[in-house]
Amino acid sequence: MxxxxxxxxxxxxxxxxxxxxxxxxxxxxxxxxxxxxxxxxxxxxxxxxxxxxxxxxxxxxxxxxxxxxxxxxxxxxxxxxxxxxxxxxxxxxxxxxxxxxxxxxxxxxxxxxxxxxxxxxxxxxxxxxxxxxxxxxxxxxxxxxxxxxxxxxxxxxxxxxxxxxxxxxxxxxxxxxxxxxxxxxxxxxxxxxxxxxxxxxxxxxxxxxxxxxxxxxxxxxxxxxxxxxxxxxxxxxxxxxxxxxxxxxxxPLHALLESRIKDHPRSDSSNGSLRKQDRTCLTWLDSQPSKSVIYVSFGSVVVLTHDQLLEFWHGLVNSEKPFLWVRRQGLLGMDEEVGETPAELMRGTEERGCIVGWAPQEEVLAHRAVGGFLTHGGWNSTLESILAGVPMVCWPQVADQQPNSRFVSDLWGIGLDMKDTCDRSIVEKMVRDLMEGKRESIRQSSAEISRMAHDSxxxxxxxxxxxxxxxxxxxxxx
Missing domain, CATH: 3.40.50.2000 (Glycogen Phosphorylase B;)
Structure with missing residues (x-):
């Protein structure tokens, strides 16, 4: 109109x-x-x-x-x-x-x-x-x-x-x-x-x-x-x-905007982001093979402990998959000090990782290089992943994230539910399962529901x- x-x-x-x-x-x-x-x-x-x-x-x-x-x-x-x-x-x-x-x-x-x-x-x-x-x-x-x-x-x-x-x-x-x-x-x-x-x-x-x-x-x-x-x-x-x-x-509202307003910019900055985005990650993604990257973001309010941060970091590095990780200011709450980083994490990140403070998430999920999303399961992130057809590993913490992660895994069949655990070996296994095609039904369901979202x-x-x-x-x- x-x-x-x-x-x-x-x-x-x-x-x-x-x-x-x-x-x-x-x-x-x-x-x-x-x-x-x-x-x-x-x-x-x-x-x-x-x-x-x-x-x-x-x-x-x-x-x-x-x-x-x-x-x-x-x-x-x-x-x-x-x-x-x-x-x-x-x-x-x-x-x-x-x-x-x-x-x-x-x-x-x-x-x-x-x-x-x-x-x-x-x-x-x-x-x-x-x-x-x-x-x-x-x-x-x-x-x-x-x-x-x-x-x-x-x-x-x-x-x-x-x-x-x-x-x-x-x-x-x-x-x-x-x-x-x-x-x-x-x-x-x-x-x-x-x-x-x-x-x-x-x-x-x-x-x-x-x-x-x-x-x-x-x-x-x-x-x-x-x-x-x-x-x-x-x-x-x-x-x-x-x-x-x-x-x-x-x-999905972000898709409806693009459908109704033909010249609407895709960038999240047009939709009231409260944080400055680091768009260099898109250039990094351009250099990665198709569907090879696991994108990691826990949204704008979830807080991790220092130990949880290290468990995720070890799991991502040990998975041997390229990863793009959003580590926003405030991710560790009032304590922004990560401390001394183990050498193997530094080495693995330099070889296969990209860490940014905030990313243009809609564009990242739509990028050909992204094959999976490790997410807190907030509804905006979940819906953006659904539209992009990107399967998820959900690690919910607050509010509606717990039921969302269950819907993703057991109602819609488009991801894995990792709630109430934070262990490097589980992170590694779930990332590998998702990225190596060991759950082919998840990829098929993700593609089908993505089509439905686009049609709507x-x-x-x-x-x-x-x-x-x-x-x-x-x-x-x-």
Whole structure:
């Protein structure tokens, strides 16, 4: 759909993501698609993230998109890491500090004069119920966007049921015990595959209660948006239809952008990356044989211990496969000192490795040299790997990563699940199995699901049609 004329009255949508890279990226891609449809978009970041996003490219391509910011309530020196004792700080500040500031911002937008009309809709992140509160107070229609897949979203709606049945907290140490009370996933999930928030000692755990509350609040929205595609998760999407009157599955969003906006740049920098990319890794990949490289990235929030770092490093070097490893600032938490590196690791890395601080991941996964992805299993990374047809080894740590890794291995058959272990010999074996074609069924499934993902975003495909339906829904509630 071509961008409409500036003189035609259009919806003004305010979009509020949770202030983390994995939430900002898909919601910003949605903002671009809505701008392309002629909408006015106010995209609200925290002050901290606002200063890290390169906005220059957006202004020239999307004059209807503007960025504004509110405080996140954390001091400048706070690392904003979703790990251990720091996680509650990040979660609860969005309620106590961001909510009143967001309300003030929306009120100020309603009082603007000039080209911008008052907000006609708010699209709120699925764990930003404060935005739903504000929307209701100001009588503005609200849509929720959960940045998980359908399966993980469905699991979250059953956490209260699992507590009532005595499944959470876990009794005993059998983490392989099946979870049988979640429809459509009865034969898939084990205790260890539930989201990390379920690994608590008491039901009153504040992080667990936060997610229960946020999930319940989503049902107050007029519709649910998911960055997935019908062909991948149809049974669970159908189940979610019993909770939400309208569901718009519009993924993979990065592929839908390229399909709808023909001159849209592929680079991640166009999609709100908070980190500076090292594009020299693409040149390094150009020098490697086809399907020979294992790409390694644990995303933007996972933290490793020093021992875990060394286990992965030994496993990668011992696999004797070329590897491209993203080792971002903060990967070791507050301790950035790697210490003295064993000589064999230095030698193996010099011979076959490339280490960068951050990579243009979509381009890396699409590169002919990449044959596998060792990942934390975050949904953005998983979906990008699905589209590229690159099989995965998943090492999940937080949030939805645990169920994602199980879906990858046992529901979709497109990778291996390495959760709850970090041993160099296992890393070496799984990398070899993946890269040497010992799991041919994984490569076949990856290719087939990749084709389905590509088809979904082409004209007439499920996601292509669903973005049109979302656009019309948003126009109808003006």
């Amino acid at each position: 071509a961008e409409l004329g500036m003189d035609v009255p259009q919806p003004h949508v305010v979009i509020l993501p949770f202030p983390a890279q994995g939430h900002i990226k898909p919601m910003l891609m949605l903002a671009e698609l809505l701008c392309h449809a002629g909408f006015d978009i106010t995209f609200v970041n925290t002050d901290h993230n606002h200063t890290h996003i390169d906005q220059s490219g957006f202004h020239s391509r999307f004059p209807r998109l503007r960025f504004m910011s509110i405080p996140d309530g954390l001091p400048p020196e706070h690392p904003r890491i979703f790990s251990g004792r720091l996680a509650p700080d990040w979660l609860f500040s969005t309620r106590s500090v961001s909510k009143p500031k967001f309300k003030d911002l929306v009120i100020s937008l309603s009082q603007e004069t000039g080209r911008w009309s008052p907000p006609t809709c708010i699209i709120a992140d699925g764990i930003m119920s404060s935005a739903i509160d504000v929307a209701e107070e100001l009588e503005i229609p609200v849509i929720t966007f959960r940045t998980y897949n359908a399966g993980s979203t469905w699991i979250n709606f059953h956490i209260t049921k699992l507590i009532e049945k005595g499944e959470i907290p876990f009794q005993g140490d059998d983490m392989n015990r099946p979870i049988t009370s979640i429809p459509e996933l009865e034969n898939i999930l084990r205790r260890k595959d539930l989201p990390s928030i379920c690994r608590v000692e008491e039901v009153e755990n504040p992080v667990l209660q936060f997610y229960i509350t946020e999930t319940a609040a989503m049902t107050r929205a007029s519709a649910l948006i998911l960055n997935t595609f019908n062909e991948l998760e149809a049974p669970v999407i159908s189940q979610l239809g019993s909770i939400f009157p309208k569901i718009y599955t519009i993924g 975003v082409q004209e007439g495909g499920s996601s292509y049609c669903n973005i049109d339906k979302l656009i019309e829904h948003t126009r109808s509630i003006m």
